[in-house]
Amino acid sequence: MEETKNFRVPLKDADGISQDVALPVEYHQRFEGRRVFDDELFAQFNGCELVRISHICDDGFSVIGEEINSFNNSQNHLIAIEVQVCGYHLWPEYETVFERNLYRIINYADGIKHKGQRSDLSLRFSKKAVERGFTLKTLAHLIYSGLKSEFKDIADLVNVRIISDPLKAKSFCQGAEAVYKVRENRVKGLRDSEVEAFYSCTICQSNSPHHVCIIAPERTGACGSYDYLGAKASVALNPFGPNTMVLKGLPEGTRPGQWEGINDFVYEASGGKLEEMNIYSIVDNPPPFSDCMECISALIPSINGVVVFDRRYDGMTPIGLNFADMQDCIHKGASVTGLMGHARINIIQGAYLKHEGGIKRIIWMPSILKKDLADEFNELAAALGEPGLLDKIADETITVTEEETVVYNRQKNHPFFKMPPVI
Ligand code: SF4
Numbered sequence: 001m002e003e004t005k006n007f008r009v010p011l012k013d014a015d016g017i018s019q020d021v022a023l024p025v026e027y028h029q030r031f032e033g034r035r036v037f038d039d040e041l042f043a044q045f046n047g048c049e050l051v052r053i054s055h056i057c058d059d060g061f062s063v064i065g066e067e068i069n070s071f072n073n074s075q076n077h078l079i080a081i082e083v084q085v086c087g088y089h090l091w092p093e094y095e096t097v098f099e100r101n102l103y104r105i106i107n108y109a110d111g112i113k114h115k116g117q118r119s120d121l122s123l124r125f126s127k128k129a130v131e132r133g134f135t136l137k138t139l140a141h142l143i144y145s146g147l148k149s150e151f152k153d154i155a156d157l158v159n160v161r162i163i164s165d166p167l168k169a170k171s172f173c174q175g176a177e178a179v180y181k182v183r184e185n186r187v188k189g190l191r192d193s194e195v196e197a198f199y200s201c202t203i204c205q206s207n208s209p210h211h212v213c214i215i216a217p218e219r220t221g222a223c224g225s226y227d228y229l230g231a232k233a234s235v236a237l238n239p240f241g242p243n244t245m246v247l248k249g250l251p252e253g254t255r256p257g258q259w260e261g262i263n264d265f266v267y268e269a270s271g272g273k274l275e276e277m278n279i280y281s282i283v284d285n286p287p288p289f290s291d292c293m294e295c296i297s298a299l300i301p302s303i304n305g306v307v308v309f310d311r312r313y314d315g316m317t318p319i320g321l322n323f324a325d326m327q328d329c330i331h332k333g334a335s336v337t338g339l340m341g342h343a344r345i346n347i348i349q350g351a352y353l354k355h356e357g358g359i360k361r362i363i364w365m366p367s368i369l370k371k372d373l374a375d376e377f378n379e380l381a382a383a384l385g386e387p388g389l390l391d392k393i394a395d396e397t398i399t400v401t402e403e404e405t406v407v408y409n410r411q412k413n414h415p416f417f418k419m420p421p422v423i
Pocket of ligand 1: 211225
């Protein structure tokens, strides 16, 4: 077995004195998919992470707020990871590449579990790691050192702040939402038919074996972090990394959404588990599930309507399950007819259920998702000849049962009643 190496990096402290610091826990790829179970848990934090490319950076790391020992047994404390990176050869698109790498950099540390991304960040610290001396400052140090060593040719200065002060973390995460939104809009207008290649991502294979995302202009990766330009930037940075450019090749199958080049790649990258993938369908070899997906769309076959789960909403849905229950039911990395993992933004991108009628199939989604997507959703609905569609879709403030959802949809004259069956 390969020897586990301590993570040692030269760095300067606040006084500019050079130090060689080692992590107090083991650090290795084999810990990447390991969980921190409830009986091992010292503290869990939820919050956000954001990396910005900047022209002016400090170089270092710090903690804003209380240290880890103040959060013993804490289950839901707010936290923010703020990173600035400076360098002459950086593009704005690299921000998402750096950001997605935080997952791996942190998860290699034994006893620290990073899950989710952007505003869905969850961080779990084990008792053992904290007893050994792992602190929030260690986390900041780890991110600082990981980014510096991983991207040493382009990341000249890196500044990491772990914000555990709840008010400051809240304010930072609110500001981060605007940045995520700007990023989401940057591929708007680019069509799948206008490009010869898509991009793949296999980062989630560490926790969802065989999982492959195909990232197209009209389909952002299921976690919402990697859009088409972000994946392209990642390949430019690291051609042998977890993202690959995949030539589409000729269309394949009886319905659009499959291409020879994409299917060949998916088959190989999934170790033969996925023979085909149709990024336009929820019933015809739909994209598989990962542990990081922001949403799950679930078809109710008896009524041909779709219920959308959002990771941020943990209440009941008309399917009779909440997000966590639904996620637990699904074999990660698998393609399941009638179910699809996806990013929130996918709902208003062109690939979403293109074969099944797109957003006109949605009969229920949580109010937080309706609120987030309202402007773009209304724009798209109007373009589809269905202005006011959002109001015809039920949410948890109206009902969480299938029967009452259908009654509500009918009262509102929802267009899905006039659509042909999906299967
Ligand atoms: S969900 Fe997809 S795009 Fe996002 S990190 Fe996982 S494999 Fe990559």
